[in-house]
Amino acid sequence: MGYTLCVLGCGTMGISVLSGVIASLDTQSRLLGLQKWESHTPGTVTPEETEPSVPARFIACVGHEGSALRLQKTFRSLGGRAEKIEVLHSKNIEAVQQSDVVLLCCKPQTAHVVLNEPGMQDALDGKLLISILAGVTISQLASWVHSTTKVIRAMPNTPCKIREGMTVVSTLPPSANEELERDIILKIFSSIGRCRFLEEKHFDACTALSGSGPAFACIFLEAMADGGVMMGLPRAEALELAAQTLQGAARMVLQSGSHPSQLKDAVTTPGGCTIAGLLALEDGRVRSTIARGIQVATERASELGQPKK
Numbered sequence: 477m478g479y480t481l482c483v484l485g486c487g488t489m490g491i492s493v494l495s496g497v498i499a500s501l502d503t504q505s506r507l508l509g510l511q512k513w514e515s516h517t518p519g520t521v522t523p524e525e526t527e528p529s530v531p532a533r534f535i536a537c538v539g540h541e542g543s544a545l546r547l548q549k550t551f552r553s554l555g556g557r558a559e560k561i562e563v564l565h566s567k568n569i570e571a572v573q574q575s576d577v578v579l580l581c582c583k584p585q586t587a588h589v590v591l592n593e594p595g596m597q598d599a600l601d602g603k604l605l606i607s608i609l610a611g612v613t614i615s616q617l618a619s620w621v622h623s624t625t626k627v628i629r630a631m632p633n634t635p636c637k638i639r640e641g642m643t644v645v646s647t648l649p650p651s652a653n654e655e656l657e658r659d660i661i662l663k664i665f666s667s668i669g670r671c672r673f674l675e676e677k678h679f680d681a682c683t684a685l686s687g688s689g690p691a692f693a694c695i696f697l698e699a700m701a702d703g704g705v706m707m708g709l710p711r712a713e714a715l716e717l718a719a720q721t722l723q724g725a726a727r728m729v730l731q732s733g734s735h736p737s738q739l740k741d742a743v744t745t746p747g748g749c750t751i752a753g754l755l756a757l758e759d760g761r762v763r764s765t766i767a768r769g770i771q772v773a774t775e776r777a778s779e780l781g782q783p784k785k
């Protein structure tokens with residue numbers, strides 16, 4: 477029988493992760509021949525009926541009534557399992573008490589308040605707490621909960637919403653439940669994109685590169701489209717060309733394992749237009765500007781959730 481997953485602070489990222497996980501479960505059910513996830517075709521079962529590492533019940537918590545109403549509407553509009561998500565506001569303790577796994581998705585600066593609410597430590601006793609908060613360390617989080625709560629960090633990104641996410645998860649310390657915990661984590665984050673484990677010391681860099689990355693990529697995408705518009709392309713077509721081109725190039729790197737410079741060289745005809753464009757970009761120090769952006773974002777990530785100096 478599946479477990480109960482609580483998203484504590486279900487804003488932009490909570491919605492991205494939850495709707496991605498739910499879309500993945502709905503897809504699996506459809507592939508199993510279950511037209512409607514709650515009605516059984518004889519001989520088939522929903523994924524969460526057999527596996528303890530698959531979420532079966534979902535609770536989404538927010539801070540305000542208005543957000544709860546908006547969230548309910550959002551989930552209803554998605555259909556499928558999303559319609560069954562229980563949305564609560566100002567009831568964190570009750571929600572965590574009823575859950576097995578808690579995904580902490582509030583702001584870094586409110587983590588301390590959320591986790592120190594009277595009753596929260598007991599509610600989290602013996603449970604898996606997965607924090608996606610930028611900059612808040614495992615040792616900080618562990619100091620706010622009982623030692624029986626298993627604390628890990630994950631850094632997903634907004635494309636999790638369309639199951640094209642990138643999530644980095646902190647390496648799991650050895651424990652009796654390690655296999656089940658790994659399975660639970662992989663079932664969540666591999667169902668919504670790529671997932672890899674890395675030591676916590678890399679988390680600020682991952683936060684900048686893949687957590688903030690969609691924003692950086694969108695700036696580049698928008699600038700490419702602007703160039704097309706400058707040269708007379710209609711805006712909608714320019715955006716489509718830019719987005720599909722970036723997606724295609726990224727997929728080629730991931731699928732072929734080739735170095736990006738090999739793919740770049742393959743496009744660059746001697747004396748052609750690509751080298752002319754590349755040199756103009758290099759004149760604008762495009763590479764160091766982008767790399768420095770990641771450096772500065774990493775440095776800022778390390779300050780988030782930390783006491784002000």
Ligand SMILES: NC(=O)C1=CN([C@@H]2O[C@H](COP(=O)(O)OP(=O)(O)OC[C@H]3O[C@@H](n4cnc5c(N)ncnc54)[C@H](OP(=O)(O)O)[C@@H]3O)[C@@H](O)[C@H]2O)C=CC1
Binds near residue numbers: 488490539541566586
């Ligand atoms: N945005 C991104 O791309 C990424 C963000 N992150 C991390 O994810 C976290 C969330 O970011 P994001 O989703 O953008 O932020 P949002 O502001 O969109 O979401 C925060 C959520 O927390 C809720 N909340 C506030 N106070 C409480 C409370 N006391 N109890 C329960 N819920 C509460 C808010 O509800 P209400 O609105 O009702 O107050 C809101 O739903 C951050 O820590 C960030 O570092 C990580 C990777 C990527």
Ligand SMILES: O=C(O)[C@@H]1CCC=N1
Binds near residue numbers: 610683684687688780
């Ligand atoms: O900007 C932020 O602080 C968060 C963390 C990564 C993406 N958004």
